[in-house]
Amino acid sequence: MRVVLPGVLCGLFALSVASQGVPTAASLNAKAVAAYQAKDFAAFLRLGQQAHALEPENPQYMYNVACGEALNGHPAEAIQFLDKLLEERLDFGAETDPDLARARSSPEWKAFETRLAALRKPLIRSQVAFTLPDPELLATGIVSDPETGDVFVASVRQRKILRRTPRGKVSDFIHPGQDGFLAGDSLAVDKPRRLLYATTSAVPYMVGYEKTDYGRSGLFAFDLKSGKLARKTMLPADEKRHLLNTLAIDHDGNVYVSDTGASGIYLLRRVGSTLEEFLPASAFEATQGLALSEDEKTLFVADYASGLWAVDIASRRPRKLDTPRGTWLGGLDGISPSQGGFIAVQIGVKPERVLRIRVDRKATRVTSVEILEMNHPAYEGPIQGMVAGQSFLYVANSQLDLGDAKTGRLAAERAHPTVVLRLPL
Numbered sequence: 001m002r003v004v005l006p007g008v009l010c011g012l013f014a015l016s017v018a019s020q021g022v023p024t025a026a027s028l029n030a031k032a033v034a035a036y037q038a039k040d041f042a043a044f045l046r047l048g049q050q051a052h053a054l055e056p057e058n059p060q061y062m063y064n065v066a067c068g069e070a071l072n073g074h075p076a077e078a079i080q081f082l083d084k085l086l087e088e089r090l091d092f093g094a095e096t097d098p099d100l101a102r103a104r105s106s107p108e109w110k111a112f113e114t115r116l117a118a119l120r121k122p123l124i125r126s127q128v129a130f131t132l133p134d135p136e137l138l139a140t141g142i143v144s145d146p147e148t149g150d151v152f153v154a155s156v157r158q159r160k161i162l163r164r165t166p167r168g169k170v171s172d173f174i175h176p177g178q179d180g181f182l183a184g185d186s187l188a189v190d191k192p193r194r195l196l197y198a199t200t201s202a203v204p205y206m207v208g209y210e211k212t213d214y215g216r217s218g219l220f221a222f223d224l225k226s227g228k229l230a231r232k233t234m235l236p237a238d239e240k241r242h243l244l245n246t247l248a249i250d251h252d253g254n255v256y257v258s259d260t261g262a263s264g265i266y267l268l269r270r271v272g273s274t275l276e277e278f279l280p281a282s283a284f285e286a287t288q289g290l291a292l293s294e295d296e297k298t299l300f301v302a303d304y305a306s307g308l309w310a311v312d313i314a315s316r317r318p319r320k321l322d323t324p325r326g327t328w329l330g331g332l333d334g335i336s337p338s339q340g341g342f343i344a345v346q347i348g349v350k351p352e353r354v355l356r357i358r359v360d361r362k363a364t365r366v367t368s369v370e371i372l373e374m375n376h377p378a379y380e381g382p383i384q385g386m387v388a389g390q391s392f393l394y395v396a397n398s399q400l401d402l403g404d405a406k407t408g409r410l411a412a413e414r415a416h417p418t419v420v421l422r423l424p425l
Contacts, residue, residue: 025054029061032068041071059085059328059349063092067099075106086115088326089371091350120351123374129393129422130164135415137162138205138403139395141187141198142420144388145224151393153418154184154198156400157410159206161187161198161222174222177208179229181220186334186384188247188255195221195230197255199244205403205410217242219257219268219275233268233275235259246334246384248290248299256299258287265290265301265311279311283318289335289384291342298363302332304348310363322365329357329366334384336392338425343372343392345382351375352382354392354423378419392423 032047045068052061066081082094082103094100095113103109132139132153139162141154149166152173159181163173173196174181183206185199198220202213218234235242243261250256253270256278263284266275289302299311301318307329311318323329331348332355341358353374358367376382378396385394396419402411 023050023054025051025058025061028054029064032064041068044068045072057323057326057328058330059088059090059092060330066094066103067097070100070103073102075103076108078103079106079108079112082112083115086112086119088328089119089351089374090328091116091119093350120375122376123353123371124376125373126376126421126423128378129420130168131420132162132164132170132418134158135417136410136412137418138399138410139418139420140185140383140398140400142384142393142395143187143189143196143386144393145189145196146191146388147194148224150224151388151420152187152196153395153420154187156183156185156203156398157206157403159183159200159208161196163227173227178227179220179232182206182213182216182218185244186246188249189224190221190249190253190255192251193253194224196224197221197247197249199247199257201243201261203403204405204408209408215240215242215261217244217259217261219244219247219255219266231268233273235266235275245288246290246302248292250292250296256290256292258290258301260286260288260304263287265299279316279318284309289332289344291335291337293363300335300342300359300363302329302335302344304332305330308332308335308357308359308366319364321359321363324366324368327366327369329355329369333382336385336387338387338392341366343385343387343425345384345394347382352379354382354385354394356425372425373421373423376421378421380416387425390425392425394421394423395419396421 028047028051032044035043048064048068052065066078070078136157138156139153144151151164153162158176160176161173164170182200183203188197201217221231223230241261245258245260248256255268257266262281264281265279267278284303286304288304291300301309308321309318331346332344333347335342335344344355346353351374354372356370360367380397380399383395383398385392
């Protein structure tokens, strides 16, 4: 159900190809991939170096250069680039990549392995908040009601939303498939109007999936007390793969919604009945996180492929935030507002982690990035969470990889109870 970055083996990092004109890093990287596939490793390295020169902070390009160096018989140079990735605390599984075989046979490899092992040690600051015993939930979105303290969790597999009270009682807030609900994704509370908003999309491994469900996605709102449907709006069928995902609600009750499948952003006005296009799909590559600034003049967007952006709501113009040297913010899944910035789960890298991201007051640059937790032993697909008071609640094991997007089969024999972690801030 989630959009993931291409695989971590060399040569698989083609993103979008630029239009005709001055070459971009992405277009050069696409040419490098083509050269790799043609086994022209000299061209693969040369083009990869050019892409890296244009975007030196992009770890995908850095890793491809490491592979290119190894394939061209330069193991020491390859390990230098792998070490740069370690400095950014990124692990691309170099020890199993066949393209790095020459590097692994070099004298420098043993020391690199020692440094790699150090990176893989868990950094744990959270405690288990609670577990949900049903192993087949495939839980994703989580949110709490600040008025009652109830916590709500969305299920992909079972097409429902659970409610857990502060005393630990768990029940179905909405029943499986209620009102046409599909696979649950993100949740958000509209406190003034006492509504729970939920995004939902069709995925092959949800219960009751039909081929005619392909591309269906919508936004539902339920009464927080009764669970009765209050609003429902579906995207029109257009044969495209839509996955409405994260939400941001302003004080007036207008809802911004990201579409991970088609990359656009929609707006559902408080008094509206349709999802209006706020930004077209061409604006981003994979929108997977939304948050409003305190003055609600800026909409922050986490693009899974390229990092953190700020959109001026009045003009609808996006701008990419500058980041500190040696920092890459691709692979974010959700961004939860916190003092001076956001808390985010970063799943597009290894080891997977939770970040504290601080942004300047003018929303032009990221001032600092801190790893709060990393490589937790409970991780099996950690996923977007939410700030609740002085803590960050998030699902440690969404287990979405257990569902086969082609066949719809669920590897239930490998499923475990859902673990929700509470990370102090």
